[in-house]
Amino acid sequence: MLFDDAFYLRDELNQRLVFTKVPRLDETGHPVQEAFLPSVTYAREALATIVDAVQDPFHNVMVELWLHVHGKPWAIPDTGDQLIKDIADKIGSGELFVYRER
Numbered sequence: 001m002l003f004d005d006a007f008y009l010r011d012e013l014n015q016r017l018v019f020t021k022v023p024r025l026d027e028t029g030h031p032v033q034e035a036f037l038p039s040v041t042y043a044r045e046a047l048a049t050i051v052d053a054v055q056d057p058f059h060n061v062m063v064e065l066w067l068h069v070h071g072k073p074w075a076i077p078d079t080g081d082q083l084i085k086d087i088a089d090k091i092g093s094g095e096l097f098v099y100r101e102r
Contacts, residue, residue: 006019009065017099041088
């Protein structure tokens with residue numbers, strides 16, 4: 001049985017992004033191109049742009065994504081910047097992958 005452990009989110013262009021802990025492969029077995037470069041700086045800027053675009057002043061979307069990635073509700077960071085930094089660190093380290101859904 002397949003288990004889809006993915007988190008779905010819309011970016012600033014209303015394109016659907018898929019955040020997953022497992023890399024995706026195409027039908028030939030090669031890795032699918034990621035939406036975010038595996039770079040902490042790029043991921044941080046892209047996530048900040050998404051937060052600004054969805055006009056979420058309390059960062060509820062990032063809290064949900066952070067909980068999906070970390071799973072520790074007692075350790076949620078206090079600020080939106082720290083949420084974005086933690087998620088970007090996971091993307092940059094290769095522990096979290098981001099793809100555009102087609």
